Amino acid sequence: xxxxxxxxxxxxxxxxxxxxxxxxxxxxxxxxxxxxxxxxxxxxxxxxxxxxxxxxxxxxxxxxxxxxxxxxxxxxxxxxxxxxxxxxxxxxxxxxxxxxxxxxxxxxxxxxxxxxxxxxxxxxxxxxxxxxxxxxxxxxxxxxxxxxxxxxxxxxxxxxxxxxxxxxxxxxxxxxxxxxxxxxxxxxxxxxxxxxxxxxxxxxxxxxxxxx
Amino acid sequence: xxxxxxxxxxxxxxxxxxxxxxxxxxxxxxxxxxxxxxxxxxxxxxxxxxxxxxxxxxxxxxxxxxxxxxxxxxxxxxxxxxxxxxxxxxxxxxxxxxxxxxxxxxxxxxxxxxxxxxxxxxxxxxxxxxxxxxxxxxxxxxxxxxxxxxxxxxxxxxxxxxxxxxxxxxxxxxxxxxxxxxxxxxxxxxxxxxxxxxxxxxxxxxxxxxxxxxxxxxxxxxxxxxxxxxxxxxxxxxxx
Amino acid sequence: xxxxxxxxxxxxxxxxxxxxxxxxxxxxxxxxxxxxxxxxxxxxxxxxxxxxxxxxxxxxxxxxxxxxxxxxxxxxxxxxxxxxxxxxxxxxxxxxxxxxxxxxxxxxxxxxxxxxxxxxxxxxxxxxxxxxxxxxxxxxxxxxxxxxxxxxxxxxxxxxxxxxxxxxxxxxxxxxxxxxxxxxxxxxxxxxxxxxxxxxxxxxxxxxxxxxxxxxxxxxxxxxxxxxxxxxxxxxxxxxxxxxxxxxxxxxxxxxxxxxxxxxxxxxxxxxxxxxxxxxxxxxxxxxxxxxxxxxxxxxxxxxx
Numbered sequence: 001x002x003x004x005x006x007x008x009x010x011x012x013x014x015x016x017x018x019x020x021x022x023x024x025x026x027x028x029x030x031x032x033x034x035x036x037x038x039x040x041x042x043x044x045x046x047x048x049x050x051x052x053x054x055x056x057x058x059x060x061x062x063x064x065x066x067x068x069x070x071x072x073x074x075x076x077x078x079x080x081x082x083x084x085x086x087x088x089x090x091x092x093x094x095x096x097x098x099x100x101x102x103x104x105x106x107x108x109x110x111x112x113x114x115x116x117x118x119x120x121x122x123x124x125x126x127x128x129x130x131x132x133x134x135x136x137x138x139x140x141x142x143x144x145x146x147x148x149x150x151x152x153x154x155x156x157x158x159x160x161x162x163x164x165x166x167x168x169x170x171x172x173x174x175x176x177x178x179x180x181x182x183x184x185x186x187x188x189x190x191x192x193x194x195x196x197x198x199x200x201x202x203x204x205x206x207x208x209x210x211x212x
Numbered sequence: 213x214x215x216x217x218x219x220x221x222x223x224x225x226x227x228x229x230x231x232x233x234x235x236x237x238x239x240x241x242x243x244x245x246x247x248x249x250x251x252x253x254x255x256x257x258x259x260x261x262x263x264x265x266x267x268x269x270x271x272x273x274x275x276x277x278x279x280x281x282x283x284x285x286x287x288x289x290x291x292x293x294x295x296x297x298x299x300x301x302x303x304x305x306x307x308x309x310x311x312x313x314x315x316x317x318x319x320x321x322x323x324x325x326x327x328x329x330x331x332x333x334x335x336x337x338x339x340x341x342x343x344x345x346x347x348x349x350x351x352x353x354x355x356x357x358x359x360x361x362x363x364x365x366x367x368x369x370x371x372x373x374x375x376x377x378x379x380x381x382x383x384x385x386x387x388x389x390x391x392x393x394x395x396x397x398x399x400x401x402x403x404x405x406x407x408x409x410x411x412x413x414x415x416x417x418x419x420x421x422x423x424x425x426x427x428x429x430x431x432x433x434x435x436x437x438x439x440x441x442x443x444x445x446x447x448x449x450x451x452x
Numbered sequence: 453x454x455x456x457x458x459x460x461x462x463x464x465x466x467x468x469x470x471x472x473x474x475x476x477x478x479x480x481x482x483x484x485x486x487x488x489x490x491x492x493x494x495x496x497x498x499x500x501x502x503x504x505x506x507x508x509x510x511x512x513x514x515x516x517x518x519x520x521x522x523x524x525x526x527x528x529x530x531x532x533x534x535x536x537x538x539x540x541x542x543x544x545x546x547x548x549x550x551x552x553x554x555x556x557x558x559x560x561x562x563x564x565x566x567x568x569x570x571x572x573x574x575x576x577x578x579x580x581x582x583x584x585x586x587x588x589x590x591x592x593x594x595x596x597x598x599x600x601x602x603x604x605x606x607x608x609x610x611x612x613x614x615x616x617x618x619x620x621x622x623x624x625x626x627x628x629x630x631x632x633x634x635x636x637x638x639x640x641x642x643x644x645x646x647x648x649x650x651x652x653x654x655x656x657x658x659x660x661x662x663x664x665x666x667x668x669x670x671x672x673x674x675x676x677x678x679x680x681x682x683x684x685x686x687x688x689x690x691x692x693x694x695x696x697x698x699x700x701x702x703x704x705x706x707x708x709x710x711x712x713x714x715x716x717x718x719x720x721x722x723x724x725x726x727x728x729x730x731x732x733x734x735x736x737x738x739x740x741x742x743x744x745x746x747x748x749x750x751x752x753x754x755x756x757x
Contacts, residue, residue, distance in 0.1 A: 006742075058371065059415035061378040063392045064408030071213060071401065077534070078526060078543040146279045153282040154379055157396065159498075159529035159538070164284060168528055171288035173503050174657030175740045179292070183285035190280035291658065296665050303667050304652075384654050394653065397627035399533030 003177050011163075015185055018162035021083050021155070022148040023193065029091025030141065036092070037099025038125065051097050058093040062086065062151045066158045083155045090151065091144050098140025102133035131204065138201040145193040153186055163189070216402035221409065231390075237414055240387035243380075244373045244418070247309055251316035251369060256362065259321045263328025263358070264350045275321045278314060283376050286311045291383040308380040315376055316369040323365015327358025356431055363426040367419055374415045378407075388414065495708060498535055498544030499527040502656060503736050503743065504592060504676060504729070508548035508700060510747035511724075515716045518757035531628045532557060539582060545708045550698040551587055553594070553634055560633045570697045585702045585714050588721035590729040592676040593698035594634055595687045596623070602669050603686040610689040614645045614670070622650035624659040625672030635672075638694050657737075676726065678734040700724060716756070723754045 004011065040050040069075065069082035106129050114128045156164030166182025169175070202209070220226060226233050255275075262268045290307040298306055331354050339353040381389030391407025394400075495516060499509040506527045513523045526544055529535040532554070538544045555562045555574040564573045571587050578584065598608055606617050614621060629635040630651060639645045652668050660679040662668040673680055673687075680687060690696075702717045732750055735741045751757030 055419075056412065056416070059375065059412040061375055061389070061392060061408050061411050063378060063389075063396065064404050064411075067396055067404055068401065068408070076541045076543045077538050078529065143279070149280070150282045150284075153284050156284075156528065157379075157382060157393075157530075159526065159534065161526065164282070165528060167282065167285045167288055168501070169503075169506075171292065171658070172501065172656035173737050173740065174292060174661070176289075176292070177740070179285065179289050183282060183289060186282040186285060187280045191277070194280070292661070295658075296661050299665060299667075301667070303662075303665060381653075383658065384652055390653070394627045394630070397531045397533065398631045399531070399537060 001177060001181075004181055007181075011166075011181065011185060014161065014163050014165055015189055017080070018149065018152055018164075018186070018189060019193075021080060021087065021152045021160075021162055022145070022189075025084055025087035025091045026141070026145055026148060026193075029088045029095055029144070030137075032088070032092050033095035033099045034130075036096045037103060040096065040100040041103045047100065051100065054093040054096040056093075057089050062090070062154050063157060065089065066155055066160070078159050080160055083152060083160050087148055087152060091148065094144045094147065095137075095140055098137055098144075099133070102136035102140070103129055105136050106132045134201060134204050135208065138197055142194050142197050145197060146190045149186055149190040149193060153182075213401070213405075217405045217409070220402045220406045226406075233388075233410055236386060236388050236390060237410060240374070240377055240389070240411075240414060241418075243305070243309065243312065243377050243385070243387055244370065247312040247316055247373050247377075248366070248370055250309070251313045251320055251373075252366065254313070255317045255320035256324050259324025259362075260328060260350060260355065260358075263325045264346070264354060272321060272325050275318045279318045281314070283311060283315055284379055284382075286314065287380055287383055304384045308377070308383065308385045312373050312377060312380070316373050319365045319369040319372065320362075321365075323368070324358060324362045326365075327361030328354055330361060331357040357434065359430045360426070360434055363422065363430065367422045367426075370418050370422060371415055374411065374418060378411055493710075494522040494524060495546055495713065496524045496526060496544045498529050498538060498547045499525075500532065500535055500547070501528055501530050502674070504674065504733050505548055507732060507736050507743045507747060508724075508729075510743045511720055511750060512546060512548065512702060512717060514744075514747050514751045514757040515720045516713060518751065519712050519716045521713060521716070531626065533628060539703070539705065540579070542705075546702060546704045549584070549701050549703040550592060551584075551701050552696045552698040554701075554703070556633050556696075565693055565696060567697050567699055571699065571701070574701075581706055582703060583706045583709065585704065585709075586718040586721045587699040587701040588724040590700045590721075590724040590726050591698050592674050592700065592726075592729065594695040595673055595675050595680075595690070596639075596670055597663070597673045597680060597685040597687045598670045599663055600684045600686055608686065608688060610691055611639070611645065611694070612643050612691070613688070614647070615643065617669075618646055619649060621647060621669045622652050622667065623647045623670045623672065624652040624654045624662040624668035626655040627653045629672050634695055642692050642694050676730045676733050678730070678738045682738065700729070719756055720751075723756065 036050060036054070040047045065086040066082055069086055070077050070079070073082075073085060075081050110128065110132065111124065114124045119128060152162055153164035153167060155162060156168045163182055163185050166178050166185070170177075170179030170182055229235070258271060262271055287308065290310055291304065294307045294310065295303050335353055335357060336349060339349045344352060377385070377387055378389030378392050381387060381393040388407055388411045391403050391410070395403030395405075395407060497509050497513050497516075499505040509525065509527060513525055516523050526538075529538055529544070535544065535547055539547065551567070551570045551574050552562075555564075555570055555577060558574075558577040562570070562573055562577070564570045567587070571584075575584060596611055596614070602608065606613070608614065623629075623636075625635070630648070630653070631637065633641075636646075636648055636651070639647060647670075652662060654662055654668075657679075659668070659671040659673060660677075660683065663671045663685070664683060670688075671685075673685065675687070679685070700721065702721070704713075704717075728750070732746050735746045736743050748757065
């Protein structure tokens with residue numbers, strides 16, 4: 001469509017913004033979820049409160065979190081940082097359970113064998129447990145990535161610039177083309193994130209390919 | 213700030229009338245339950261069939277790809293195009309329900325499918341050995357064994373629906389999201405925060421109810437309470 | 453082998469992060485605290501959540517850029533309640549406003565009824581940090597409109613005529629209309645018309661659609677909206693001038709005003725009048741042209757950009 005070609009610069013710029021607002025929380029959220037998930041797995045008594053606690057965070061509506069963030073962290077009203085913090089909270093909420101379950105999916109005998117081979121706790125975590133947990137964690141990360149891209153578009157209701165702009169402007173003007181382009185760009189971005197995670201997972205788990 | 217929110221929540225004016233919390237909460241619950249029922253009616257049979265027959269796996273991938281569609285965009289699009297074709301007061305409810313159903317289908321479908329996939333092949337074998345035919349195996353063995361993951365998919369869908377129904381208020385849907393959208397428009401933070409608290413409370417309540425349902429419906433043998441520690445299977449396989 | 457994998461993974465992650473950070477239009481790495489723009493000559497222009505605000509914002513942006521001012525645009529922020537906060541905390545510096553609506557918003561008891569009086573009253577009500585430049589002859593005010601059929605059915609010509617049918621009328625209007633003086637509150641206070649019963653919170657094209665489909669019998673439509681003419685809507689008379697006078701005026705942070713900026717914006721205000729604004733808006737809303745493109749054409753035609 002000629003509209004797309006005319007606005008390709010704007011589309012790419014907003015897509016970049018969107019990728020930042022969805023992607024950075026993904027990475028930070030994962031880094032935060034790893035120790036929390038490990039804690040939940042290591043001390044079974046912490047599992048219910050940690051999982052329920054983080055699950056509670058996910059029940060807070062995204063719109064409310066975006067708007068109330070300036071009051072909590074003292075940023076200004078249109079600051080994209082509000083969205084980054086809010087999205088990180090959601091990512092952590094989604095991933096803690098996934099990380100805990102991923103680490104739990106490592107067979108007990110494997111852990112025992114590793115200990116028997118002389119691995120200390122940290123070494124075992126990074127070289128044995130975590131790599132084996134990657135498939136489960138990656139599955140959760142894919143869901144988180146796609147969900148993040150969708151939630152970030154809601155931030156256009158509070159004036160933060162990203163692909164959601166095409167959605168609100170298209171709706172206000174009744175402009176079908178713009179609305180469709182907005183939806184399509186979000187889908188493409190989500191699929192790109194998904195594909196990237198699949199690629200990285202495949203690189204990190206060569207043993208899953210070996211048996212073919 | 214917290215004082216303002218508490219004051220708003222405990223104000224008796226908020227608890228009565230058309231704009232009161234109970235009315236809106238009930239509306240919100242209505243939309244969510246209807247959505248989940250419709251989505252379950254679509255997704256569970258499809259998931260069961262795909263898992264049981266092993267055919268049509270692409271449907272599950274398509275459903276997962278559906279997660280990538282931004283709900284706000286779909287809401288706006290369907291409101292603009294389907295809305296005008298519906299006359300009467302449901303003109304704004306139906307587009308929102310459609311979007312919410314589309315949102316709820318992927319988790320339920322993938323939960324059902326994963327559930328069937330996770331059924332121990334030994335159980336299927338035993339069922340066949342006892343003389344059960346296809347649909348009987350599905351009904352008597354596979355479905356009950358798939359219930360834990362199916363329920364977890366349902367619970368995840370319920371959470372997403374309750375959260376996204378709030379955004380539907382920007383296309384004039386009622387429910388608790390009205391506090392968020394109206395509070396945003398008039399910059400009344402305590403209304404937004406109060407609304408958010410109500411939504412979170414409703415979501416927790418719903419999850420508790422579903423957890424109770426899960427406990428009632430799922431066979432005790434599947435809850436893992438009686439699991440032995442890491443037995444090695446008879447064929448030497450180490451179970452995951 | 454394992455180490456190479458880890459290095460590869462870290463490289464990919466780093467690449468992904470830097471790619472998105474590079475692609476980002478604005479500067480997300482700059483900390484939140486501190487002044488909105490880094491130097492005195494950068495102006496951040498905002499707009500409200502309706503197309504005309506963005507259109508006028510684009511016109512201001514083009515006019516300022518033509519005079520060498522660096523401009524940043526943050527459009528589609530939200531309602532007045534929201535973007536005033538953004539003005540006050542420095543997230544934006546300049547936005548297109550409307551004299552009467554802003555005046556009543558700041559002071560419910562604002563009483564002036566003529567353009568000059570409203571403008572003077574507004575100036576006296578503004579917070580110390582903000583100011584307005586010259587007002588334009590162009591006007592865009594709130595209105596209550598009904599479909600031709602509804603007007604015929606109930607013989608509606610003026611707003612007070614609504615009182616007789618108020619229980620049967622669903623009014624479609626943005627959420628904030630419910631709590632504003634120039635909204636349901638004023639309708640009740642000044643005209644005794646109570647439309648809270650079937651209020652339908654919608655905005656933009658959705659209001660027009662709701663009216664066309666009979667879901668709403670009345671709608672809050674801005675007077676320059678092309679859909680009024682396109683759908684033969686009837687705008688109800690406002691004898692008490694509740695929606696009074698609303699001239700377009702630039703609202704700007706006092707600290708950001710310079711000779712260049714005020715000269716450029718005043719020149720724009722001088723050239724803008726209601727028919728022109730209506731025509732420009734029609735190109736954006738009905739013909740779906742880009743506000744930036746329409747703004748540029750206007751500026752070029754008038755020798756302002």
